[in-house]
Amino acid sequence: MQGRVDMSSTQLAYFSNNAIYACLIIFTIAFFAHAFEVSWSVRNVESNDKTEFDFEKTKRAGRIGVAMMILGFGALLVAVVTRGLSAHRVPWGNMYEFSITGALMLTAAYLFAFAKYKVRWLGLPVSISVLLTLGTAITVLYRPSAPLVPALKSPWLAIHVLAAIISGGVFLVANLVAATFLLMERYEKRGGRPAWAAKIPSLDDLDQLSYRLVAFVFPLWTFAIIAGAIWAESAWGKYWGWDPKETWAFITWVSYAAYLHARVTVGWRGRRAAWLCIFAGSTFLFNYIYVNIWGTGLHTYSGL
């Protein structure tokens, strides 16, 4: 298998790249559909100065948005799977592959939240995030499909990285929800939400949703760290070495632990809880971006 380049491998890699380009188009449509839904529903009534809105008018746009998110999820899934097939391994060998899988998980977390809590509005921030991630991945982070470096050749790769990427996707959605909470809270304090935000759930629901997402995925993040430690023990000879990536994973863990304690035991709600949630999520993003690109340490592989 080493270094073998057959036609099907290269074709699969090309196919995966094309699927990513298709995703860029699909998620752009999703973005515009969601944007249209929230902004075009505004109707100016001339008799009084108040702005009114009519969601019946834009219902179809919202539906197209969700349909595009589902289609985008499918296309992204195909892109990730064919990328893995082209290299005869799990598709988590470098930052390009982490990013496209991360975008897939973000979309999955959104679809899950949509199915369960009917949060269609979340499609707007999620589609922007996915577009940014995929755009950066294909332009800046792109690496040709290649075999894994020896340190990554372990069954723990699939387990550890998948757990980390899923957790990351859900953390980011929780962050978007918490940020929306802060924005809505500010509007309400200043006398009311603007028309486009009328469909976004109540402050209470937003607050609960971000908490539930974090509580749901915190054990998985714990598991990702432990799986990493077990792998580190067999690859580097120590299960914990305060490598920059480990350190920041630990900081993220501690931040979310503090968030959960603050909510459950101390009773934090609302703005303070949302800021803590965003802070914790930022440590995850910092770990992903800073440590991968500028950091040194054992977690830096294959250029990126």
Add this chain to the structure above:
Amino acid sequence: MSEKEINKTSAPDIGAIGLLRWAWRQLTSMRTALILLMLLGVAAIPGSLFPQRNQNPQKVDSYFNTDPTLAKWMDRFHLFNVYASPWFSAIYLLLFISLIGCVLPRTFHHVKEIGRKPPLTPKFLNRMEGYENVSVDPSSALENAKKWLKKNHYRIRVEADSISAEKGYARETGNLLFHLSLILILIGVALGSLFGMKGEAILNVGDRFINTPTSYDNITYGKFQGQGSLVPFSLTVKDFVATYDPITGEPSDYVLRTTIADPIGSNPKPVTIKVNKPWTHGSTKVYLQANGYSPVVTVRDKSGNVTFSGPVIFLPQDSDLSSLGAIKIPDMNPQIGFIASFIPTAGSSEARGIFSTYPEVLDPRLVLSAWQGNLGLDSGNPQSVYSLDTSKMKKIGLKALTLGSTYDFGVGSITFYGWKSWVNLQIVDDPGKMYALFGAIFAILGLLISLFTRQRRIWVKVGEGVEIAGLAKNGIPGLNEEILALKSALENAGES
């Protein structure tokens, strides 16, 4: 602080014991634990921004070289050794004391609570959550409610006119299990650092390693680990093969073939060690950590006598394994030294000169600069074997050698005969890691149990009619659905 000062600064009449008790309560309070937890996160940051001595000593040295005063001050605050520093240790020790002080009493309380019946039904149910009035016959309602609650795994307390039921004790059990497991992990980490051992050895292919302290390039012991406790084995490096991807030049596989005699003197058995496959003996493991090239050279003096011959370990500098090293010949007069770079597959350009284009040895070069003078080996200062101290030497020549060729530097000659691979073995003994592993497994279990168990109380009261209400711990959703389910169960039972 003396006692006098305490009395001056704190509230009167509580005395030293009172103050201690107050301090203990503060330390074990949830707020303090939270602050310590966040502090631990913040304290971990500098260690990821500045190089750490045990991870990257060369980079620490470069801090000392570029700005000695700043580096000295950073060192004073242990910024190059954050995770073993007193202030970092202080935070996590305080956190764990706080944790123990919080978790142990709760554990005792919980164990007592498990055997106990749920608390009495409150007087006015209509003030509680999910209050419902059920229009069924009060006489059979309690019996039916009892059946339903039992079926749904509630523990119940039956009074004359009411039932008090509670479920979800596992939430607290899981919560306590999680926090106790964290303590177990800390114990595992402590055992590892007190009784463990870690060392590294660089071996050329063909070398034999005997597991005694003198065979190591560096070795560190835990505080309570004796030097004689090394596992007695010997290892011979038979062969090392690195495979690279021909397109990207990235490594795809490293295979180290050895024979290991365990214990020493027994019949050696073939053992293959790979990056993710260490060799294990009890709690000791042997890891393949790094690899590189050792060019093989022979140095002769003017009259043709061999003054040095053999492989010299060079350190890889980039992903194409351009390697740097020093060849020192103390037995010539004046002494001779070479700063050399080994290029596995040579390419060249105007800007970069000769450089390596591929990590495998396909077209090797040995680029030498020859120096003459005093190597400084007798100065008493420890010297790196990979670099040459040229302060008392002068440069006498420069040459790039192909395989098999010889460079005559005037007072002697050097021949580039070949190359060998070297491997860096890491040998680690960590007797605490099983505790840490079990701690981690229990921690996950506890976390799952506590986050996904819903703790709630339900009360049923009969008087004029039948009333139901409940209470969900931490406002966890689902209570209303449960109460409605009970309501319809009572109604159905009443109908039949």
